[in-house]
Amino acid sequence: MSRRSYLGEMELMVLLAVMRLGDEAYGVPISKELLILAGREVALGSIYAALDRLGEKGFVSSSLGDPTPERGGRAKRYFNVTPTGVRALKMTRAALTNLWSGIPLLEGKRL
Amino acid sequence: MVVTHACPGSDNDALTGDLIERFREGQTRGWFRRQVFIAFIVSITGGIRRHWPHFSYAIVATVLTWFFSDAPALRHVPGRLHWRDLPWPWSQLAFELSRPALLALAALSILAAGLVVERSFRWISLLRTEVFSLALITFGHYSIDLFPWLLRPVPGDQNHKFLIVPVIVPIVLSFFVFLVSAWLGCVSSSRHTDEFRRRPANP
Numbered sequence: 001m002s003r004r005s006y007l008g009e010m011e012l013m014v015l016l017a018v019m020r021l022g023d024e025a026y027g028v029p030i031s032k033e034l035l036i037l038a039g040r041e042v043a044l045g046s047i048y049a050a051l052d053r054l055g056e057k058g059f060v061s062s063s064l065g066d067p068t069p070e071r072g073g074r075a076k077r078y079f080n081v082t083p084t085g086v087r088a089l090k091m092t093r094a095a096l097t098n099l100w101s102g103i104p105l106l107e108g109k110r111l
Numbered sequence: 112m113v114v115t116h117a118c119p120g121s122d123n124d125a126l127t128g129d130l131i132e133r134f135r136e137g138q139t140r141g142w143f144r145r146q147v148f149i150a151f152i153v154s155i156t157g158g159i160r161r162h163w164p165h166f167s168y169a170i171v172a173t174v175l176t177w178f179f180s181d182a183p184a185l186r187h188v189p190g191r192l193h194w195r196d197l198p199w200p201w202s203q204l205a206f207e208l209s210r211p212a213l214l215a216l217a218a219l220s221i222l223a224a225g226l227v228v229e230r231s232f233r234w235i236s237l238l239r240t241e242v243f244s245l246a247l248i249t250f251g252h253y254s255i256d257l258f259p260w261l262l263r264p265v266p267g268d269q270n271h272k273f274l275i276v277p278v279i280v281p282i283v284l285s286f287f288v289f290l291v292s293a294w295l296g297c298v299s300s301s302r303h304t305d306e307f308r309r310r311p312a313n314p
Contacts, residue, residue: 026125027125027126028132028133031129043145043146043149043153044126044129044130044146044150045146045153045154046149046153048122048125048150048153064125067128068128070131070132071128071129071131072128074124074125074131075125076125076129077122077125
């Protein structure tokens with residue numbers, strides 16, 4: 001895995017949330033998904049910073065929606081996971097699974 | 112207004128819209144203010160991360176010019192430039208600014224290394240940064256006379272004056288002078304880096 005394809009913890013969580021949300025992935029649902037599923041209340045600014053880093057790495061792409069009055073006339077920015085992002089997720093999961101296995105304490109066995 | 116300029120990349124409008132949407136869903140003013148503050152801090156740290164060569168140059172140049180200008184090795188620099196033989200204002204510039212200029216030049220090595228790592232190295236960026244640094248140092252040095260109420264004569268020496276502001280103020284100003292110089296000097300390099308960063312890792 002090259003230096004540019006590493007996923008930090010926040011990036012990993014945001015990327016997974018974007019993937020779960022599919023076509024409805026923008027700031028607000030992503031933050032709600034992180035709160036409900038990961039129990040993390042993450043500031044929207046931090047989510048956009050993580051999405052910016054993921055964009056730099058080519059793991060997400062984005063497109064603008066239409067401006068709506070309930071958002072003060074601001075458009076939503078929808079995010080999608082790219083094939084490169086999916087590859088990075090798979091590699092990260094494989095690496096974490098390898099690290100996780102063989103540790104008796106984490107597998108519920110007695111030491 | 113803060114949040115409109117706070118978000119990294121081109122997501123300011125989207126972030127503002129998200130904050131408004133959540134606020135209208137029933138979040139408090141305190142929540143909104145906290146979100147704006149966090150977005151502002153995240154934006155600053157993101158800016159430092161994106162432009163770390165500029166910040167490194169500004170820090171090193173500030174430390175060098177403030178703490179090493181009187182180093183024994185540099186005391187003879189104005190003399191070696193034969194400043195006494197030069198016409199005014201070159202004599203004054205050579206006498207007063209040759210050492211800061213030399214130290215800023217030394218600090219450019221840090222900027223150069225950073226630009227190489229970021230794959231946006233250009234000689235012209237270094238040249239422009241040095242020129243902007245010298246121009247702004249000179250302007251800052253001589254513009255002090257525009258604020259006579261900030262100057263007091265040194266007791267027993269009416270020809271010399273000292274600043275009455277805390278020493279941290281000119282140090283911070285110097286830092287921003289070098290930071291602005293690096294930013295102006297590397298504008299095209301930064302654009303190049305941003306384009307590089309936004310390119311997918313494996314298209």
